[in-house]
Amino acid sequence: MSDAAIRPHAELPVGAIGSRASGWWAMIFTIFTEGSLFAYLLFSYYYIAAQPHLPGTFPQGGVPSLALALPNTIVLLISSGFVAWAQTGVERNDKKRLALGLLIGCLLGIVFLIVQYFEWAGKSFPLASSPYSSLYFVVTGFHMAHVVVGVLVLAALWFWSRRGYFNNVRFAHVHIGAIYWHFVDAVWIAVFFTFYITPLLGLGA
C-alpha cells in the first residue's frame, strides 16, 4: 500500500468553508427547478397571449401602468445590492456590515411586498374574471410567495448573524440564502418584462 496514492496533497478544509457546501449546490439546483417553474408559467402566458383575443381583453384593462411597478423593480434590485454588500462583508469578517446589509435587504423586500399589495388592489378585475386576470394574479402571486420566503430567509440570516454565527470562514448559510434572494430578484425582471413591457411592444393587443 502506498500512502502517497491515498493521502491528499494538502490539509483539507473541514465542514462548510466559504460557499463550498453541499447545501450551496442544492440551492443552485433548487434555483434551476424554480427557474423552470417560472419558465413554464411565462410559457403559459405567452401561449395564451398568442391566441386571438377580443380588443382590450388581453391585457385586460389595457397596457398595465408602470407607475408602481417600475419603482418597485428598482427597490428589489437595490435590495439585491445590499445583500451582495452583506455577502462581501462577511467574507471580510465584517459582521456589522453583514447584519446591516441583510437587514436592509430584508426591509426592502418588505417594501416590495407592500407596494405589490397596492398594485394588486389597484386592478379593476378579480382573479376569476378571465385568462388574463388568472395569469396576472397567479404569476405575480407565485413571485410574491417567493419574495415572502426570501424575506423570511433574510430575516433568519440576519438573526443568526446577530448571534455571531458566521465569520470569514463559516458563511455558507449566508451565501446560500443570498443566492436565493438574487434569484427571486432576477425572476422578477422576467415577470416584469412579460407583464409590463411586452404589451408595450404590442403582444396580445
Add this chain to the structure above:
Amino acid sequence: MRQDANSSVKVAWLSALLATLMFASPARADAPLNYLTSHSDRADAVLHLTWGVMGISVVVMAAIGVLLTVSIWRRPGLAEPQPGMRLAVGPREGGLSWLWIGVGVSGLALLATVVWTVDVLAGLAEPAEGAPFTIEVTGHQWWWHVRYLSDDPSRIFTTANEIHIPTGVPVRFKLASGDVIHSFWVPALSGKTDLIPGQTNELWLEARDAGTYRGQCAEYCGIEHARMGLIVVAQSPAAFRTWWDHQLQSPAPPPDASAMQSFDMRCGSCHAVRGTAASGVLGPDLSHLMQRKTIAAGLLANTERNRLHWIDDPQAIKPGSLMPAPELTPHELAVIDGYLETLR
C-alpha cells in the same frame, strides 16, 4: 451474384411481412375498425408507410432476437459464479465494432424512415383539391352532431352519428367540440383528428369504394367513451345527391297527430325533427331517423326492439349517458316509437 443478394433481401423482407400478416390478417377481415386495409388514395400512402415501418420493426426484432439467442448459447461460461474466477477478456477488451456497425445500420434505417415519413406527409399536407362541400362535425358526450354546409342556405341540414359521403371525391370536414376533447376516427379512410373545444380542426376524407365504414371516438371523453361510435356511408355521387335532397325534406306528417305531440312534449326539448315543433339541440337530431342504420351513436342496430329498449331505459344500455329515462307508460312508448317509425 448480385441478383442473388437482391433476391435474398427480398425473401427476408417478404418473410418478415408474412410473419406480421400471420398475426393480423386472419382477424383483419372481421375487425371493422382495423386500419390494415384502406379505402382511399390518401390512406393508401399511409398504409404503405405503416407496412414499411412495421416491416423494418419486424426485421429489427427478429435480428436482435437471433443475435441475442446465438450470443447467449455460443460460448456459455460456468454454471455458477465463483469468487476470483477468470474473466472472459483481458486488457484489450474488444467488441467495439458492434457499436459502429449496429449504430450505423440503425442510423441508415432511421434516416430512411424520416425521409419516407416526410415524403408521405408532404402529400397529405396539400389540401385536397376539388372538395365539393364541407361537413361540420361537433363532438358531444357521447354522440356526433353532423351538419352539412353549403353556399346555398336552403341546402344546409343537420343529422347525427351517420355521415354519408360521395365516393371518389375528397370531402372537407370541420371538426369541433361542444364539451370535452374527442377524436374523430374512421380507420379505413383516415387517421385520427381531435375535436377540441375552442378550436376547429380540418380533415379530408375520401372513399374510393362504396360501403359502410365504422368510426369511433378515439380520445377518452368520459364514462361512455367506449360507446361513442359513428358510421360513414360512402355511396355513388348520384345516390349521395338523392340522399342529400331527401334529408332536406321535412318528414311527412304522421297519420296520428297526437303521437307527434307526445314526442314533442317528452322528447322535443332535447331532440329535433326538421319542420316540427321538436327543436332541441342537446341530443341528436332525429329527422329521417329511420334511414339510419344504428341508434345510440353506433351502439345498437336501428330495430324496433332496440329502439323500444333504448327509449325505455337508456341507462341500462349506456350507463352514464346524458339521456334520462323518460319514464313512459308502455302505451306512450309504443306511440312514440310509432311516431319515430314515420321519420323516413
Add this chain to the structure above:
Amino acid sequence: MSSITDYERMPDVAEAERRGLAQEMQRLWETGPGVRGWLSTVDHKEIGLRYIVTAFAFLIAGGVEALIFRLQLAGPNEHLLTPEQYDQLFTVHGMTMIFLYAGPVLSGFSNYLWPLLLGARDMALPRLNALSYWIYLCAGVFLYAAFAIGFGPNDGWFNYVPLAARAFNGGPNIDFYALGMILLGISTTVGAINFIVTFLRMRAPGMTINRVPILIWGTLTASAANVFAIPAVSLAFFLLWMDRNLGTHFFDTAAGGQALLWQHLFWMFGHPWVYAIVLPAMGMVSDGLPVFCRRPLVGAPAVALATVATMVLGFGVWVHHMFATGLPTISLSFFSAASIIIALPSAVGVFAWLATIWTGRPVFTTAFLFFASFILLFTIGGVSGFMTGSLPVDWQLTDTYFVVAHIHYVLIGINVFPVAGAIYFWFPKFTGRMLDERLGRWNFWLMFAGFNIGFFPMHIAGLLGMPRRIYTYADGMGWDWVNLTITAGSFVFAFGVLLLIANVVRSVKAGRFAGANPWDAPTLEWATSSPPPPYNFVVIPTVGGAHPLWEDRLGTEGETSHTRAGLVLDHGREAIGTTPVDAEPNVILKMPGDSLSPLCLALAATALFVGLLLLAWWLVALSLLGIGASILVWLWPRARLGETAGGAHV
C-alpha cells in the same frame, strides 16, 4: 482531538482492519434504537429499502387493479364493472405504475446503491433523502385515500382538460389527483437534487468522471431531467386545481382558456419522465449484465454518452403525444423526425449489451436471464415507439391498444424486468443472503412468457382498431380472441411476479449466505460486507479505474484502486468531498445525524395539501407555520457540523 475551531485537517490513513476502527465507526453511524430511531434515520440504505418495499406495495396494488379490469375485458359486453369503476381502475392503475411504482422503485435502488457504488458514506444530503421518502409515502397514501373512499382519479393518468375540469368532473376525484401529484413532485424534485449534488461531491477519491458506473449516469441524467421537467406537471396540476376551486380560466375553453396548454405542460414533463423511469433501469443492466458475461461492458463511455443524449433529445419530442391535435404539419414533421432519430442513442445501448454477451462468457443466473431478456423487450418497445414516431402512421396507431402495448413494453420491459434482475443481483448485498435460483428460473420464465403472451397481442388488438380506455366492446369487432389471450397472459405474468415476491420473502430468512462479493463483481459496493455496515466503508476507498475489484485480472495500466486501506474519518460523522470532475479530495464533510425534521416537514407538507383539498384555510395557515418551523430547526446552524463560527469540531 481538541474542541477548538478546527478549519483544516490532514486525514489519517489506515488499514481497514485497524483495531477498534470498525467499532468506532459503528458507534458514530449507527441509527438510534426504537421507534424514534426508525423514524429519524437518515441512512441511505434504510431509506433505499423503504423506497423499494413501498414501491412494490404499489406495484401489487396496481397489478391487482389491472387484473380486475382485464377480467372485464376478457370477452365482449362483460358486466363485471360499471363504467365508472372501470374508469377509476384504469386511471389509478396508470397513476400507480407510472408515478408510485416505476419512478420510486428506481429511486430506491439508486438510494441504496449510489453511495456504495461511489465509495461514499452516504448521500450528500441525508436528511433531504429522508424527506424525499416520507413525502413519497404521504403522497402515495394521499392519492390512494381518494381511491379508498370511492373518488379515485378517473380521467386517465394524463388527465386531459376540459374533461378534468369542474364542469365535467364535479367530484373531488381530480382535486385529490392534482394535489397528490404536486406533493409527489416535491418528493421527486428533492430526491433528484440530492442525486445531482451527491454525484458532484461524494465520489470516492480517484473516481474521475470516466470511471463512474453507468447506473450513476442513468440516475444522474434522470435526476437532471426531473429538475427541469417536474415543475411543468406540478404547475399544470396547480393551475387545474385553481381552475376547479378558485374560478381561474387557464384551461376553461368557454372563457378563452386553452385546452392544449394542459397537453403541452403535461407532455413537456411526461416525455422526459418516461426516460427518467427507464434510464436508471438501463443503467442497472449496463452494470449488472457484464458481471455475468465476465467482462466489462463494451463501449461503456458510449453508453454513458448515449444515456445523456437520450435525455437531451427527450426534451424535444413531447409533441409526438399530440400528433392528432391539429397542430401545423410543419412543426409536427420536426417532432416526428426527432421522435424517430431519438432511437439512435438507444441503438448504442442495445448493441453494447449484445456485444458484451457475444464476446463474454455468459453465466446463466436468474439475474442474467432478466437482464438479457430485457434487451429483446427493450427492442420491441423501441421499434413500436419508432413506429408511432412516424407521424402519418401515428395518426392511426395513437390511442389504440398499439400504444398500450408500446407503453407496457417500455415500462415493464425496461423497468420491471431490469428491476427484477436487479433484485436477484443485489439482494445478497441488501440482506447478506442469496435468492433461490431454482425458484428464480420459474419466476423468470413465468414472467417472461406471461408478459409476452399478455402484452404482445395488444399490438394486434391495436392494429385491429381497438381503442384504449374502453370499458367494454361489442362482439363482432374482431377483438374477442385477442383480448382473451391478453387477460390469460396477464394472469400468468402476475403469477410470475408473485413468485418473485415469494422468493424474496423466503430468502430473507432462509436464503444461502452470501459473502461480500458472491458474483465476483467489479464495483465498489461488493468491496464491503453484505449487508454493508451503517458507515458503508471503514476507510474511504481510492479508485484507480472503472472496475476496482477486477483490476488484478484486467491488467490495468497506471493507477490502482485501494479498498483495504484508505482515509480514516472518525471525528464524528464525516465523509470525504471531492471535486466534480477529477474527484480530488477537497473537503472533509460533516454529515448530519439522525433527525426528526424530515418527517415533521413531510407531515406538515401533507397537512398543507389536505388543507387545500378541503379548502380549510386555517389548516393551510397552520401547516405553513409547521413547515416554516421544521425548516428553521432543520437549517439552524450547528457548531457540531462546523456550520457556525463557533468551532468546526467538538
